[in-house]
Amino acid sequence: MTTPLWTSEAAEAATGGRATRAFVATGVSIDSRAVAKGDLFVALKDVRDGHDFVVAALEAGAAAALVSRIPEGAPADAPLLIVDDPLKGLEALAAAARARTGAKVIGVTGSVGKTSTKEMLRAALGAQGRVHAAEKSYNNHWGVPLTLARMPAETDYAVIEIGMNHAGEIRPLTRLARPHAAIVTTVAPVHLAHFRDEREIAFAKAEIFEGLEPGGAAILYRDNPHYERLARRARRFGARVLRFGEAPRCQARMTGLALGAAETTVSARLHGREALVKVGAPGRHFAVNALAVLLAVEAVGADPARAAVALGTWTAPDGRGSRWRIEMGEVGLDGAVHLIDESYNANPTSVGAALDVLACAEGEDGVGRIGRSRRIAMLGDMLEMGPEAEALHAGLATHPALDRIDVVHCCGPLMKAMHAALPPAKRGVQVADSAKLADQIGRLVDAGDVVMVKGSLGARMARVVDGLKAMGRPAPERAAGDPDGDAD
Structure with missing residues (x-):
């Protein structure tokens, strides 16, 4: 039998909502077209109002729906969890899921490479424990809480991708995720329609450090011109800074690179020790971010040597190489x-x-x-x-x-x-x-x-x-x- 993710009692306690009847949910969904049997469907408002799809979600097998009102056409005995605001309710589930797990959490942000780095971490940690990470690029104001709300209590490692296109968007998401380690892959000219320059982008990315758990690690690309700016912000929030790249004094330093037809072989020094790492996709950018992955794995107490072996089985996600x-x-x-x-x-x-x-x-x-x-x-x-x-x-x-x-x-x-x-x-x-x-x-x-x-x-x-x-x-x-x- 599938372990329940949310009972009606636990969901009520987390959200302060009212359940119209008892239910047991084994998943969480925000898309009525993709509802699986046993999901808690969250009726978010976006282009369309999710309340319009509650009946369809229940007919598709949803265990219950998180709503702010009783939807039109819903059966009298429909299993509903009624809250003031479904998005706030989802965030409350996320916070409760984060609080009840002993998982080590890694946050990932950056102008490029977030999703591939998240997927490398999934592969690197998969042989060392139960890993939870979003299947897609769920990295925004609803994607991060959705990923957390779906996290089983028995998770060992969680990888949370956090994105943004405006200043101030990462801050509440990292405080929700409370990572033990945070990777900033790089800072580059992205979303310049919403920022004056790369300096502002760097400060926005640095918001991820505001949610770090005490003693957490900030893992930064030393070769990026905004490294010092990011490092100062990280230390301001009590983080220990770990560096990756090709520059001297990196804890994970790339010393050589060989691109194959479908893989990359990286020569590196990890804390001064020689290492050879194979990444199952071609690309210098993948190689560099693999070094960040190894530092993050070590920072959360897992074995970087086993992680390095696992990276050889990783392949780039669809649409990203x-x-x-x-x-x-x-x-x-x-x-x-x-x-x-x-x-x-x-x-x-x-x-x-x-x-x-x-x-x-x-x-x-x-x-x-x-x-x-x-x-x-x-x-x-x-x-x-x-x-x-x-x-x-x-x-x-x-x-x-x-x-x-x-x-x-x-x-x-x-x-x-x-x-x-x-x-x-x-x-x-x-x-x-x-x-x-x-x-x-x-x-x-x-x-x-x-x-x-x-x-x-x-x-x-x-x-x-x-x-x-x-x-x-x-x-x-x-x-x-x-x-x-x-x-x-």
Whole structure:
């Protein structure tokens, strides 16, 4: 039998609400379309009022609904937990879940790399205890409390991703999560539509230290120009500062890097000891953040050596560097397109990292119409870049990795600036949106090519990814010599 997550009595005590009848919930959901049997459905107000979907959620098997009023059409005996405000009720469940567990909690923020770092931590700690982390990028004002409210009491380690696009958003979330260790992956020009400069972004990211448990660790990227600013803020809130990167005196210092087709091997010194770490995805950015992961693992009392072994089995999440082989023709006899899916989000730093990965990728010669493998970038707009958006897009055209990239196709009004700045020999198509780019996939890509797709979520570059996958038979791409994806 599944262990109850929330009984009506515990939920009443946590929220101060009133249950119309007894219930036992084994999960928490805010989406009536994804309700699982036994979930407590929380009727949040967003674009639509969640109260409009309570009846559907109960019919789908929800154990009860957290509401501020009795919804229209609800049965007289409907199991409801009535509170003043469903979001406040969700936050109260989160606080109670955090209070009742003995789990060690790691908070993760940063301008880029939050979700992949969270997933590395899940893999690194998974062999050492029961790990709780959100399945998706639930990192905002409802995502963090939802993740915490779903946390079982018997959790050993929790990983909480915390994001923001305005100042003041991280502060209440970190105070709710109360992490024992907090990672700031980096500070970069992201959400500049809401900040005057990177300095303001750094101060906003530093809010994560305000929720640290006494004696907690702040894990910071020493090579970032805002390191000192972050370190001062961390120490102000009583944190011990741990450094990762390539700079001297880092507790986790990268001394060498080898990028493979589907993995990265990192030479490092961890507290002065030599170490070799394999990460199951290619990319310098993944390697750097893996060092932060090892420091966080150690900070919460787990074994970094076992964590390092586990990182070899980790693969990048969908939309954040996942690799696909799309076989063409019967059983791949016509070759394959190699896809690097970076479609989830984009900013100058993450686009540069993705271009670096593409520049090192190897396709297949001797297949397809052309017979020569090409490295192809398909880029959509970077959003929320503020008044410098056009210049930031144009600046991508000078990235050093482009020397090893054959062609760049662009879509969206902002990417026009990059397209215009590209050398003519590398200038592919420029179209209005991702739908139009997806429509042309068949004539832009050939078997043997390596294609990297990148853009902000609002640019909807997943349509391009779907178009590429529809060309053939897609399957996750494994490391060479590792057909089953198993670690050495």
